[in-house]
Amino acid sequence: MDIKDRAKNITDLARLAGVSPGTVSRALANSELISKKTRDRIQELAREHDFRPNVMARNLRIKRSGAIGVLIPLGHETAQHISDPFFMSLLGNLADALTERGHDLLLSRVIPNNPDWLIDIIDSGRVDGVILIGQSDQAAVIDKVAERFLGLVAWGANMPGQVHCSVGSDNRKGGELAVRHLVERGARKFAFLGDPIAPEITQRLDGVRSALAKAGMGDALEILPAHLTAETAHPAVSHWLNQIDVVPDGIIAASDVIALSTLRALAEHGRSVPGDVRVIGYDDLPLANQTSPPLTTIRQDLVAGAAHLVDLLFRRIGGEKTASVVLEPQLIIRGTS
Amino acid sequence: MDIKDRAKNITDLARLAGVSPGTVSRALANSELISKKTRDRIQELAREHDFRPNVMARNLRIKRSGAIGVLIPLGHETAQHISDPFFMSLLGNLADALTERGHDLLLSRVIPNNPDWLIDIIDSGRVDGVILIGQSDQAAVIDKVAERFLGLVAWGANMPGQVHCSVGSDNRKGGELAVRHLVERGARKFAFLGDPIAPEITQRLDGVRSALAKAGMGDALEILPAHLTAETAHPAVSHWLNQIDVVPDGIIAASDVIALSTLRALAEHGRSVPGDVRVIGYDDLPLANQTSPPLTTIRQDLVAGAAHLVDLLFRRIGGEKTASVVLEPQLIIRGTS
DNA sequence: CCAATTGCAACAATCGATTGCATAATGAGG
DNA sequence: CCTCATTATGCAATCGATTGTTGCAATTGG
Numbered sequence: 001m002d003i004k005d006r007a008k009n010i011t012d013l014a015r016l017a018g019v020s021p022g023t024v025s026r027a028l029a030n031s032e033l034i035s036k037k038t039r040d041r042i043q044e045l046a047r048e049h050d051f052r053p054n055v056m057a058r059n060l061r062i063k064r065s066g067a068i069g070v071l072i073p074l075g076h077e078t079a080q081h082i083s084d085p086f087f088m089s090l091l092g093n094l095a096d097a098l099t100e101r102g103h104d105l106l107l108s109r110v111i112p113n114n115p116d117w118l119i120d121i122i123d124s125g126r127v128d129g130v131i132l133i134g135q136s137d138q139a140a141v142i143d144k145v146a147e148r149f150l151g152l153v154a155w156g157a158n159m160p161g162q163v164h165c166s167v168g169s170d171n172r173k174g175g176e177l178a179v180r181h182l183v184e185r186g187a188r189k190f191a192f193l194g195d196p197i198a199p200e201i202t203q204r205l206d207g208v209r210s211a212l213a214k215a216g217m218g219d220a221l222e223i224l225p226a227h228l229t230a231e232t233a234h235p236a237v238s239h240w241l242n243q244i245d246v247v248p249d250g251i252i253a254a255s256d257v258i259a260l261s262t263l264r265a266l267a268e269h270g271r272s273v274p275g276d277v278r279v280i281g282y283d284d285l286p287l288a289n290q291t292s293p294p295l296t297t298i299r300q301d302l303v304a305g306a307a308h309l310v311d312l313l314f315r316r317i318g319g320e321k322t323a324s325v326v327l328e329p330q331l332i333i334r335g336t337s
Numbered sequence: 338m339d340i341k342d343r344a345k346n347i348t349d350l351a352r353l354a355g356v357s358p359g360t361v362s363r364a365l366a367n368s369e370l371i372s373k374k375t376r377d378r379i380q381e382l383a384r385e386h387d388f389r390p391n392v393m394a395r396n397l398r399i400k401r402s403g404a405i406g407v408l409i410p411l412g413h414e415t416a417q418h419i420s421d422p423f424f425m426s427l428l429g430n431l432a433d434a435l436t437e438r439g440h441d442l443l444l445s446r447v448i449p450n451n452p453d454w455l456i457d458i459i460d461s462g463r464v465d466g467v468i469l470i471g472q473s474d475q476a477a478v479i480d481k482v483a484e485r486f487l488g489l490v491a492w493g494a495n496m497p498g499q500v501h502c503s504v505g506s507d508n509r510k511g512g513e514l515a516v517r518h519l520v521e522r523g524a525r526k527f528a529f530l531g532d533p534i535a536p537e538i539t540q541r542l543d544g545v546r547s548a549l550a551k552a553g554m555g556d557a558l559e560i561l562p563a564h565l566t567a568e569t570a571h572p573a574v575s576h577w578l579n580q581i582d583v584v585p586d587g588i589i590a591a592s593d594v595i596a597l598s599t600l601r602a603l604a605e606h607g608r609s610v611p612g613d614v615r616v617i618g619y620d621d622l623p624l625a626n627q628t629s630p631p632l633t634t635i636r637q638d639l640v641a642g643a644a645h646l647v648d649l650l651f652r653r654i655g656g657e658k659t660a661s662v663v664l665e666p667q668l669i670i671r672g673t674s
Numbered sequence: 675c676c677a678a679t680t681g682c683a684a685c686a687a688t689c690g691a692t693t694g695c696a697t698a699a700t701g702a703g704g
Numbered sequence: 705c706c707t708c709a710t711t712a713t714g715c716a717a718t719c720g721a722t723t724g725t726t727g728c729a730a731t732t733g734g
Binding site for chain 2: 050054070089104105107230263264287292
């Protein structure tokens with residue numbers, strides 16, 4: 001088939017078939033209104049001419065875009081990069097789940113410098129629904145939008161009084177699991193590394209505090225509240241190790257990424273893991289299994305998480321008012337504890 | 338502003354302003370054809386009513402979608418996951434670069450089970466251009482499409498006689514760099530870990546072979562040609578270590594991900610790095626700096642790579658017939674060599 | 675004071691597919 | 705051979721914004 005006589009729109013194809021555009025449209029949609037004979041003929045013709053209907057025109061008419069917006073709000077720390085392994089890991093799973101449902105994934109890294117960032121995207125008509133990866137510090141904005149707009153789900157913490165639908169792990173329980181495990185292994189002096197500005201982190205810290213209190217060691221906790229990314233974590237932790245008097249023997253990192261940098265900093269300071277210090281991460285990213293020794297961590301099941309996000313989103317798009325989902329965190333014991 | 342009287346389309350807004358839809362369109366586009374006074378009035382009205390023009394209608398009319406498709410073809414190994422850290426790292430950089438240019442990023446993980454996978458996406462009208470992350474084993478398909486369609490660039494190897502425009506590092510030179518470095522450090526028996534089905538890997542292996550030949554050690558190379566992902570690499574390498582007679586003292590991993598697993602497997606086999614064995618990776622992913630000891634590797638500058646991909650793509654969309662770009666690989670010496 | 679020029683905004687066609695409704699073609703039965 | 709009931713197709717409006725062309729009014733110059 002030469003490039004010249006490729007039918008570029010439904011009208012061309014209709015002329016070639018000797019029927020009206022409407023008939024072609026129905027035939028390609030396999031509508032019963034068109035006789036089997038013409039239907040087959042038109043479908044065959046479409047195949048021969050390599051015809052592909054214009055998606056935008058179709059979307060305009062039927063008012064759906066066939067795309068789901070996946071947004072990564074970078075509120076409290078614009079320096080945070082989209083390639084953060086945690087985001088990426090979830091994103092990969094979302095891409096798979098959405099593709100299976102025949103939807104495109106519109107990726108956007110958004111810096112919420114005006115309060116309309118979310119509404120802007122929703123009202124633009126580019127997407128049928130929105131999945132937020134993380135709430136950053138935008139809980140208020142998200143809640144306000146969620147009151148009006150159903151097709152929105154978020155990965156992250158489930159806060160009391162929250163309006164929007166979220167999927168996330170039980171961060172509090174995760175924090176508790178981490179501490180209980182370290183206590184069992186004999187740790188007595190603890191440190192928590194992570195910035196409680198993000199609600200998830202706050203909840204993890206709450207869990208840590210609560211478990212320590214229960215164990216009668218409520219005052220044995222130190223906190224390094226710096227915002228820690230893959231790039232900034234190592235120097236921050238290293239500096240912290242230099243200035244403290246007594247190095248804790250149980251370190252709870254707020255994420256695997258932080259834990260990784262911590263392992264390295266400890267090695268450089270001549271501390272053995274898990275001999276001198278026991279370390280536990282959070283997330284169970286694929287790379288947690290790749291360190292030496294492999295990282296003990298609290299697992300968030302991102303495959304299940306992504307599946308839930310997508311499932312809830314489509315149910316909400318369908319009009320259902322779904323509740324949030326809280327996933328059970330799981331202690332994964334490896335070599336660093 | 339109540340939700341009721343939100344103008345939902347340009348016609349509503351025109352009625353409210355007492356002008357015609359065309360005038361509103363021009364006013365919002367800040368066209369000189371409309372007097373400053375009416376322009377300001379309409380813009381103010383639009384702001385009050387929170388009006389956002391329908392992107393799909395606009396796109397249909399002006400025949401652009403405002404989105405760039407980023408495709409990850411998974412040809413020779415469907416099990417490979419989109420969350421491969423290398424893909425993700427590049428993807429993050431692409432998202433940033435495209436956002437800066439005001440374009441959306443349509444992410445798709447595609448399994449090329451029929452030869453039309455690429456044409457389908459291009460002709461659907463959903464995207465203005467396509468960036469391929471990796472060519473997988475689809476070079477023929479890609480070349481055929483590239484003959485006709487300009488708005489296409491790919492990350493990956495630059496093969497002789499290639500039609501499509503690609504951006505990638507000089508894999509051959511990268512392989513040479515790796516070997517020269519290991520030789521300098523005293524390694525005498527080598528292994529290359531990676532599957533030469535992907536053209537990039539073949540080129541790296543060629544470089545390795547060539548450098549070894551130059552050093553007069555052409556026969557000191559062993560190859561583990563398994564397809565290695567984050568999940569499969571560790572068992573494969575571990576098994577390999579068990580069955581070989583003499584463990585090499587210089588290991589060239591075809592990627593950082595493979596190098597990571599190798600480090601772990603070596604540790605489990607009681608080999609010290611870099612004491613017994615020197616290891617070098619390829620890519621310089623963020624996580625290469627996070628291992629202990631940190632990984633010596635051949636750096637591909639993904640920030641520059643992403644910038645090139647986007648720049649070339651937009652120039653091609655603009656009609657320019659750009660040539661491929663080959664980036665200079667860089668030896669990053671860290672702790673494993 | 676009238677004609678020529680300029681400036682603004684309205685009109686209407688257009689992008690390409692979908693779909694309710696009207697109409698033509700077909701076939702059966704009398 | 706004609707009528708009526710179906711079935712199969714055509715017609716035309718629609719989704720919402722863009723843009724070339726046209727028409728009207730105000731301004732300027734002679």
